[in-house]
Structure formats: structure tokens, C-alpha cells
Amino acid sequence: MDKKNNSTKKAQERVQKFGRFLSAMVMPNIGAFIAWGIITALFIPTGWVPNEQLGALVDPMITYLLPLLIGYTGGQMIGGKRGGVVGAVATMGVIVGADVPMFIGAMIMGPLGGYIIKKFDDAVEGKIPAGFEMLVNNFSVGIIGAIVTLLAFLGIGPVVQNLNHVLEVGVRAIVNAGLLPLTSLFVEPGKILFLNNAMNHGVLGPLGLQEAKELGKSIFFLLETNPGPGLGILLAYWVFSKGSVKQSAPGAVIIHFLGGIHEIYFPYILMNPILLLAVAAGGASGVLVFSILGAGLVATPSPGSIFALIAMTPKGGYLPVLAGVLISTAVSFLVGAYFIKRVSNRQNEDELSEAQERVAELKGKQPELSVNTIVFACDAGMGSSAMAATNLRNKIKKAGLDIQVIHGAIEEIPADAELVITHESLTERAKAKAKNAEHISIKDYFNDAALEGLIDRLKGKSNRRQEIHFFEEKMDVLKKANIKLNLPSVTKIEAIKMAGQILVDDGYVEKEYIQSMLEREEHLSTYIGNGVAIPHGAGSAKHLIKKSGIVVLQFPDGILFDENKVHIVIGIAGAGDEHLSILANIASTLENEEIAEVFKKTTSVEEIYSKFTAEAL
Structure with a gap:
């Protein structure tokens, strides 16, 4: 049973990792999707203010601009700026090789390039x-x-075309079998693959027109446009x-529901593919309600906004249409909420995992090495910096580093x-770009004395005062005075306020x-878990943090964090990386249930302090 559970968990992690990768390609370009959506909703022939001249922007944007942006982003994620260029160039191959928008092709070819x-x-x-670096590059x-x-x-474009054909055949087969709600199993995934227009106009539209001629309305006009x-x-x-x-979702709601541009929500599914179950369930529920109540439209609503649906609804048919939309929204929301909450809750664990990885890195790093990577930068990044990097790389290799x-x-x-x-004339610009890095200014890209001194430092001759100062900063993160034991039980809100107030009083954060x-x-x-909570501010509150700080509050009788009983509350404010090694030590200490039990009742501040700061000493 354990093996089965582990394999299931690994499969879920792989799906989530894949979803995060897709999300990272699409989310940086959401603004471009919104721009396209606004232009589409306004200026297409069935838009709010039809304009043939401005409407000409719609097809080139969805055909070329959006896939190219995704392809570039995917390539850049894997191979940096050069990878982004190759990814964008490769994406043109799938764009020209197919007659439907190539978002999926871009998600394949961008990272591959x-x-x-x-x-x-x-x-x-x-x-x-x-x-010869520039020439070769x-x-x-x-x-x-x-x-x-x-x-x-030659390869990817035809594959996507065939996929579109498979979806068409599947929808027709389900319709012919009289199992209309099951069309959502094909329609909703097909929409997420950006094949919505192909399905709607190639399959569902013609079927709807035929039925509308006989009955004056058709449910087929609702299957994809709901x-x-x-x-x-x-x-x-x-x-x-x-x-x-979370911040982008309200704007997407307006574009999608009121503007009728459904493509705006597709990236939100791609970042967490398991949500296909949610939209399929919502779609099937809506179609079932449409069927039972006899809902139908007189023509295809375009764009697919709630206003367009109402405009295409025959007299007396508003209740069945709105009921189906409402039910599909509720079902999709409930199923989606379950999966989204699971991912969000896991992000708290990821914060501690990051800290644990950080401390493992610190343990494995040889003391005499202060860095793992050196960046040589110049204006263009291809000429002088490339040659100087080659020269320094050879020196470092010769030094056995x-x-x-x-x-x-x-x-x-x-x-x-x-x-x-960087060259001394570029150092100020470099400092503005990487504020937390150590910067070395040089005059000569090849024989500068600073470079020779750097090799010596990397071999272990660095200034110990810098290391001492670094660890002094770490010791300021958690003070013995900020470990409060044997506190009377209070509410969750009061406990968080108590931890926050200590951070404020000790100069770590602003009161807000x-x-x-x-x-x-x-x-x-x-x-x-294990009776521990780690309340901290959102990422948007980073500007309120003056310096990294941690406080520890012990409640022997426990307090409730929702349904969970908490004995140790650890308030965190992280300005940089100074707190990560302590946070990692907290994580590794309290994941042991026996130690966590001891800490719930201990009366020794020294015991907690020594355990939590051991890795920082």
C-alpha cells in the first residue's frame, strides 16, 4: 500500500511540476492576452463597437504575437536569452505549419529550442x-x-491538426449516441488547447444551425460558448x-465573463492541469441542466459573454440558459477550489523546503569558496565579456576550483x-541590477590586478571579517529575548498579533x-503540522520589512489554527537570506514529532535557541 501511495504522490508531483512549468511560460504574458482580448471584444464584427480596420489586429495577434511570446518565454526559461531566441524562431515553424493558433505548439517548441x-x-x-565567442554565438x-x-x-504542426480532427470525431460520436453532457469531456479540454474556435465553427455551429432551422433554437450553440x-x-x-x-484573476473575470474572451482563462488551467476535471465537471453539469430545462440559443453568441448569450436567447428561454450557466459556474468553482487550495497549502511547505535545501547547500559548500557562479557583464554581453569570461574560466580551471x-x-x-x-564604467549599472551581489570593478578585461586577487580569495584567502559580520547578522535574526514560553492560550488572531508586535517592537518590521x-x-x-504554525506577511508586504527576524511563541495548552491545534507559533519576517538557515533548522527540528512534543512543554529558552540556531553558528 505504501508503494502505491508513494507512486501516486510522485505522479501528482510530476503533474504539478509540469503545470507550474506551463504556467511559467504563460503567466508572464497574461498582459498580452488581455490586450488581445480587449481588442477582440471591441472591434470584431460581432463586438461592442465593430470596426473593420481595427479588427484586423485580432487574427495576427492570436496567430503570431501570443504564440511567439510563449515560445520565447519557454526557451528563455531553459536556455536564457539565447534559448528564448531559438524558441521563438522554432515557434514560427508550428505557426506556419498549421491553420489554428499554435499555443500548444509554442509550449513544445519554445522549451525544446x-x-x-x-x-x-x-x-x-x-x-x-x-x-571567436561572438561568431560562434x-x-x-x-x-x-x-x-x-x-x-x-514538418512534424509538430500536423500532429496538432490531427488532434483537432480527433476532437471533432469524438464530439460527433457522443452527440450521435445521445449522450450530450459527455461532450464536455472533449469540448473543455479542446478549448484549453486553444481549439475552441475550430470546434465551435467546424462542428457545433453547423449542428446548431441545422437544429435551429427546425426548432427555432439549439443547445449546440451553448456547448462551447457557456x-x-x-x-x-x-x-x-x-x-x-x-x-x-490571485491579483490577476479579477481582471480575467471581467474579460472572460463580461467581455466574452474565453481564452483568458486557459492559462489558469494550464498552470494546474488537474483543473481540467473541474471545467469538464462544470461543463457537463451545465449541459445536463440545459437539456433538462430545454435551453437553447437562436445563433452562436460571439463573443461568448453573458450579454451575448442573453442576446441570442429566444423569448421566454432566459431561465433555462441562466440556470445552466449558474450551475456550471458553481460546480467548476467547487471542484476547482479543492485542487487550488491543495496547491496553495503546499506552498507553505515549499517555503520550509527551500530553507532546508539552502542549509544543505551551506553544509556542503567548502568554507574557502564564497561563490558558486561568477557573472562577467558588459554592454552587449557578446564581445568583451565573452572573451574575458573565457580567460577567467581558464584561470579558475587551472587553480582547480x-x-x-x-x-x-x-x-x-x-x-x-x-x-x-564589470568594467569600472559599468559597475553602477550592474549594482542597480544586482543589489545584493558583490561587485568587482576592473579596467583591464584580461590582466587586471583585481582578477588575480579574486583567484587568491577564491582559494581561501578571503577576509574573515566579512564572514564574521555575515554570521553576526544571522545571530540578530533570532534573539533569546524573542522566545516567549509558557504563554496562556489565546485566539489565533491574538497570537499572530502578538508575534507581529514583537517584530515591530524589536525593529524588524513596520507596524503595517x-x-x-x-x-x-x-x-x-x-x-x-506537528503543532506548529509560521505566520508571516504576504510577498506584497516585503517593503514593510526592515531586516530579517524570527520570534517564537510557546502555548503549552495549545490554540486553534482553524481545525488544527498549535503549540508553537513562529513569526517570520524575511528581508533577504539571513533567516533561511535558522528557518531550515526549525523545519528539520520540528519535523521530528518527539522533539516537537518536547518543545511544546519545555521551560528552557536556551534549549530552543541552541537547537534553532545551531546551523547558523
């Missing part, structure tokens, strides 16, 4: 003679991009998710870069941070 160019870069790293992108684009044109399933998903994200997804050296433009410096080297802690708890419980 990024992966191939990354493998090429790894293979030639350190083997390109100094001075440009021609490799061009040659690999051309090959992958031809592959996409906004209920998508509305339910967006509302569930609005209520139960967090961060940028296992440190990666990368190069790029100033604008491409990672925000979490550890060590950045307490409200952010309460708001986060309202939307998402911070209970993590």
Missing part, C-alpha cells in the same frame, strides 16, 4: 578560442534555430490562490547573482506588517 541551444553551449564551454543560434524550425513545420466553467475556475483562483495569480563563469549583458545579470565583474500577517492567514493557513 532552449534545451537544444543550452546543450550546445554546455558542449562548447571552455573550448571556443578567445575572440550568432551562427550557432542561426543554424540550430533553422533546423528546429524545419522540424516544427462561460460558466471558466468563470468558476477564475473565481476559485480569486478566492483561494495567492500572489500575482569548481566555479561556473558566465557572461552576458548588464540587463541580463540575474537578480540573485553572487559575484559580478502585522495586518499583512493577518490578511495572509485569512486567505491561507500557515499551519505546517
